[in-house]
Amino acid sequence: MRLITVAGPPSSGKTSVIGKTFEAFGKRSVELAVIKFDCLSTADEQYYEKKGIKTKLGLSGSLCPDHYFVNNIDTCFHWALKEKVDILVTESAGLCNRCSPHIKEILSVCVIDNLSGYHTPKKIGPMLKFADIVVITKGDIVSQAEREVFAFNVKRVNPKAKILHINGITGQGAAELGKLFLEANDYESLDDMKLRFTMPAALCSYCLGETMIGRDYHMGNVKNIKLD
Structure with a gap:
């Protein structure tokens, strides 16, 4: 089975990109499935x-959705099989722009939109930097010059990625992504596979439910700002 991880900031167009890519398969006999990971709710x-x-x-609830992803991806994979x-x-x-639910050897996609700002690509971190494919959306809302500058900034962060405009x-541009989906490696198991990058460091007292503010309550893996 082919597994593809798609990640990106909220409202960047991930769901629409996946939907249009599947539509591009047309009448091909391909059995498709999606696992949607989110925090509180989604339609x-x-x-x-x-x-x-x-x-x-x-739905991860109080947990980081990408930590939740890692804990459950093997179960999801076996369900799909x-x-x-x-x-x-x-x-x-x-x-948090720090998570990266990408797995080594598994085709990874990061979706980012032109409206997020010129400097956004370098703020997203490993989610974009370690993706095989970067899909840029909402190009119809900005000028050609803006599209080129944004794509250039994406390329600076991840020079090895294939950049697609969808x-x-x-659905324009989705057929090419669909072709890459079909060419992805086929696996029967995720055994011994590893993430491409570590998840955010944990665990602090606030991760465990602490609500009191003050250094007396800071415990675990914490980092203090330097204002000197």
């Missing part, structure tokens, strides 16, 4: 189900 599973795509939803899925796509929002409304 994206309804979007996928209307397109006839098998969908499962994982049992369902005889050909391509399983996981969708996750890097809410319109989440019309």
Whole structure:
């Protein structure tokens, strides 16, 4: 089975990109599935189900959604195998811009939009830096010059990535991404696989539920700002 991880900032167009990419498969006999990872709520599973795509939803609640992803991806992979899925796509929002749910050897995609600002690519971190493919969306809203500058800044952060421009409304550019999905490596297990980058460091007292403010309550893995 082919597994593809798709990550990106909230509202960058991940769901639309995945949906249009699947539409680009046309009448090909490909069994598709999506696992949507989020924090509190999402209606994206309804979007996928209307397109006839098998969908499962994982809400992390108080946990980091990408830590939640790592804890559950093996279970999701085996579920997809049992369902005889050909391509399983996981969708996750890097809410802290530090998470990176990308796995070595597994095709990884980062979705980022032109409206997020020129300097955003260097702020996103490993989620973009270690992706195989960077999809840039909302190019129809900005000028050609702005698109080129933004793509240049993406390339500076991840010079090895393949950059694709996809319109989440019309689907323009999605066929090329679909071709890359079909060419992804086929695996029967995630045993012995590793993340491409470590998750954010933990664990501090606030991770465990502390609410009191003050240094007397700072315990665990903490970092203090230097203002001298």
